Amino acid sequence: MRDDPRLPSSPGFWRSPLRGPWFTSVLGLVLLVGITVLFVTGLVSYAAYNPDLSPVNDQTPGKGILGFYLFDWPTHPHWLYRLTQGVHVTLGITLVPILLAKLWSVVPKLFELPPARSFTHALERISLLLLVGGVLFEFVTGILNVQLDYVFPGSFYPLHFYGAWVFFAAFVVHVALRAPAAVRNVRARRGEQVGEGAELVSPRPDPPTFSRRGALGFVGGGALLLLLTTVGQSFDGLLRRTALLAPHGGGDPESPPGSGGGFQINKTAAYAGIRTGETRTDAWRLVVTGRGGTVRLTRADLLRLPLHDAALPIACVEGWSTSDQRWRGVRLRDLAALVGHADDPPDVFVESLQRHGAFRHAALRANQVADPRSLLALYVNGAELSPDHGYPARVIVPAAPGVLNTKWVARLTFGDL
Numbered sequence: 001m002r003d004d005p006r007l008p009s010s011p012g013f014w015r016s017p018l019r020g021p022w023f024t025s026v027l028g029l030v031l032l033v034g035i036t037v038l039f040v041t042g043l044v045s046y047a048a049y050n051p052d053l054s055p056v057n058d059q060t061p062g063k064g065i066l067g068f069y070l071f072d073w074p075t076h077p078h079w080l081y082r083l084t085q086g087v088h089v090t091l092g093i094t095l096v097p098i099l100l101a102k103l104w105s106v107v108p109k110l111f112e113l114p115p116a117r118s119f120t121h122a123l124e125r126i127s128l129l130l131l132v133g134g135v136l137f138e139f140v141t142g143i144l145n146v147q148l149d150y151v152f153p154g155s156f157y158p159l160h161f162y163g164a165w166v167f168f169a170a171f172v173v174h175v176a177l178r179a180p181a182a183v184r185n186v187r188a189r190r191g192e193q194v195g196e197g198a199e200l201v202s203p204r205p206d207p208p209t210f211s212r213r214g215a216l217g218f219v220g221g222g223a224l225l226l227l228l229t230t231v232g233q234s235f236d237g238l239l240r241r242t243a244l245l246a247p248h249g250g251g252d253p254e255s256p257p258g259s260g261g262g263f264q265i266n267k268t269a270a271y272a273g274i275r276t277g278e279t280r281t282d283a284w285r286l287v288v289t290g291r292g293g294t295v296r297l298t299r300a301d302l303l304r305l306p307l308h309d310a311a312l313p314i315a316c317v318e319g320w321s322t323s324d325q326r327w328r329g330v331r332l333r334d335l336a337a338l339v340g341h342a343d344d345p346p347d348v349f350v351e352s353l354q355r356h357g358a359f360r361h362a363a364l365r366a367n368q369v370a371d372p373r374s375l376l377a378l379y380v381n382g383a384e385l386s387p388d389h390g391y392p393a394r395v396i397v398p399a400a401p402g403v404l405n406t407k408w409v410a411r412l413t414f415g416d417l
Contacts, residue, residue, distance in 0.1 A: 005204075007111075008108070008111040009111045009112070009113045011108065011199065011202065011203050012202070012203055012204055013108075013111075014107075014108045014202050015202050015204065015205055015206040016202065016205065016206065017202065017205035017206060017207070017208040018105075018208070018212055018215050019105055019108070019200045019201060019202060020200055020201045020212070021181075021185040021188075021200060021201075022185050022186065022188060022212065023105055023212045023215065023216070024102065024105040024106055024182075024185075024200060025181070025182035025183075025185035025186045026186055026216060027098055027101055027102040027105060027216075027219070028102060028178070028182050029182055029183070029186060030098055031095065031098060031099065031102055032175060032179065032182075034091060034094075034095045034098070035095070035135075035168075035171060037087070037091060038088060038091055038092055038095070039164060039168050039171075041084050041085070041087050041088035041091075042088055042160075042164055043069060044084045044088075045081075045084060045085050045088055045317065045401075046060075046070075046161060047069070047070050047071055047073055048073045048080075048081050048084070048085075048399075048400070048401050049073075049401060049404070050072070050073050050363065050364075050365055050404075051063075051067065051070065052067060052070050053347065053363045053365055053417055054347075054349065054363035054417045056349075056359075056361040056362060056363055057362065057363050057404075059155055059157030059158060059161075059358065060157055060158045060161045060162070061158075063161070066161075066162075066165055072365055072367060073365065073368075073399070073400070074367070074399060075367060075368055075371040075373070075374070075397065075398040075399050075400075076398070076399070077398075077399065078312055078313070078324075078373065078398035078399050079313060079315075079399070080399040081315045081399050081400065081401055082234065082313050082315035082321040085315055085316070085317060085319055085321075085401070086231075086234040086315070086319055086321060088319065089142070089146055089230075089318065089319025090227065090230050090231045090234065090319060092139065092142050092143075093143065093146070093226050093227075093230045093245070094223050094224075094226050094227040094230070095139075095223065096139065096143075096222075096223075096226060097219050097220075097222035097223045097226065098219055098220075098223055099135060099139065101215075101219045103132065103135075105200065106128075106200065108199075108200060109128065109199075109200070110128070110129075110132070112125075112199075120177070123173065123177070124174070124177050124178070127170045127173040127174045127177070128170075128174065130166065130167070130169075130170035131167065131170040131171055131174050134163060134166050134167025134168075134170055134171075135167055135171075137163050137167070138160065138163050138164055138167050140152075141156060141159055141160050141163065142160060144156075145160070145317070145318060146246070146247070146318045146319055147247055148247050148266075148318065155358070226245065228242060229242060229243060229244045229245045229246075229249075230243055230245050230246055230249075230319075231243070232246070232249055233246035233248045233249045233319060233320040233321075234319065234320065234321050235321075235323070236252060236263070236322060236323045237252075240252065243320075246318075246319070246320060247318070247320075248264045248318070248320035249320075252264065253265070261380065261381075261383070261385075261386040261388065261389050262381075263314070263322045263323075263325060264314070264320060264322055265388050265389060266316060266318075266402065267354075267357075267407075268387075268388045269387040269388050269391075269408070272352075272353075272354040272357070272360075272407075272408065273354065273355055273356065274353055274354065274387065274408050276387075278353050279353070279387065279391055279392050279408070281298070281299055281300070281392075284298070284299065284392050284410075285297065285298060286298075286299075286302065286376075286393060286409065286410065286411070286412070287410065287411040287412070288335050288338060288339050288411075288412045288414070289339060289411070289412070289413045289414065289415075290336060290338075290339025290340045290341050290346075290413070290414035290415060291339070291340040291341065291414075291415065292338075292339045292340020292341070293339060293340065294339065295338055295339060299378070299392050299393070302329075302330055302376070302378060302393065303378065305330045305334060306330070306331075306334060307328055307329060307330060307378070308328070308329070308330070308331055308372070308375065309326060309327065309328050310326075310327050310372075310373035310374075310375055310396065310398070311324040311325070311326055311327070312324055312325065312327060312373060312396055312397075312398050313325065314402050314405065315401065315402055316401065316402035316403070317401055317402070317403065325380050325381055326380065326381050326382065327375055327377040327379070327380050327396045328375075328377065328378060328379040328380070329375040329376050329377035329378040329379065329393070329396070330375065330376045330378070331372060331374065331375055331376075332345070332348065332364075332368075332369045332374045332375065332376060332395070332397075332412075333345040333369055333370050333371075333372070333374070335376060335412060335414075336348070336369060336414045339414055341414050344366075345366055345369040345370045345414070346366050346369065346414050346415050346416055347363060347364065347365055347366050347369065347414070347415065347416055347417040348363070348364050348369050348412055348413065348414050349361065349362075349363050349412070349413040349415075349417060350362045350363070350364065350395055350406045350409060350411075350412055351406075351409070351410050351411040351412075351413075352406050352407060352408045352409060352410060353408040353409075353410045354407070354408055358403070359403040359404070359406070360406075361406075362395075362403065362404045362406050363417050364395070364397060364400070364404065368397050368398075368400065369414070371397070371398060373397075373398045374395075374396070374397045374398065375395070375396050376393050376394070376395060376409060376412075377390070377393065377394050377395070377396045378392070378393055389407065390406075390407030390408055390409070391408075392408075393408075393409045394406060394407040394408065394409055395407075395409060
């Protein structure tokens with residue numbers, strides 16, 4: 001079977017003259033750097049949710065030892081999550097052509113016979129299978145999440161989180177086994193096809209149509225094209241119009257003059273099931289609870305409290321973000337003081353009028369409550385909040401993921417969570 005050129009287990013089945021150790025190794029070293037950055041920024045993104053604070057923030061129950069690295073998410077600098085998640089998503093999309101080229105370059109190895117020639121070879125084959133399956137799973141679920149296309153079974157958060165750890169474990173094993181050979185192959189002359197990885201070279205290649213250098217240029221051009229048509233979703237203005245492949249690209253949404261709402265959103269009030277009758281001035285009340293008791297505040301009551309300004313962005317897990325918007329409202333720590341937490345603002349549990357869906361509730365750490373830029377916002381960009389931006393009141397916190405900046409706030413409960 002191994003010598004029958006009609007079967008993929010035969011080296012003669014694979015005819016491309018481009019395959020070889022140098023081409024594969026160049027792609028592998030690029031992915032070594034890129035995937036390491038992806039993994040680190042993914043872990044950082046998970047930490048930004050403060051998942052060990054409250055069950056409502058933890059979308060991956062039972063993570064156990066995999067949460068060993070978690071830390072209290074800071075509020076400085078205020079653009080931190082905008083940067084880390086923007087890098088994570090944009091880099092992931094940019095790497096797609098490089099990943100596909102790498103998988104294409106090593107596909108003959110998936111059909112090698114015998115399956116294992118030694119213990120080391122068996123370990124490499126197992127890591128390769130986990131690596132290929134894991135990387136396809138992670139990239140597919142990540143891209144579907146960016147496109148707001150939840151066709152996979154279950155929640156994105158646990159699927160992507162556990163999948164990342166399985167994939168990265170296989171990635172580390174594979175790198176430990178193959179990185180030295182990859183470095184030697186890259187240092188060799190481009191035309192040299194001997195040494196480790198030379199089995200990728202076809203014994204009877206088809207005539208070449210372009211060079212390996214040209215193939216790398218083609219792959220790099222595809223990556224650059226994806227970068228240019230994605231990165232704009234992390235910016236405002238003309239750059240956003242270039243983000244043709246991102247659901248929040250193509251320019252900022254239209255808004256009535258003077259509304260202050262001409263920037264991106266994920267969920268509209270209608271989508272979240274917010275009824276107009278619930279948000280009317282005569283109907284809506286904010287319930288604030290703490291160790292000193294409970295107060296119920298109308299919007300007029302809130303407007304009589306000291307109001308403060310903060311310039312903060314919105315940044316979401318899908319990788320899109322806005323520039324700094326000008327928010328005005330009551331500091332969260334001032335609301336904590338109303339219910340008995342004047343000197344030591346604690347954690348807060350935030351509840352929305354939204355009845356269904358993940359993150360209709362959210363928990364914020366004490367350091368986030370204490371930050372003077374953390375507001376229960378009533379205005380944005382000089383105008384009242386629009387319904388889609390969270391009227392009558394929403395939370396805005398520096399460096400927090402967008403889903404923790406709860407809209408249509410109905411209740412704040414201060415205390416240790």
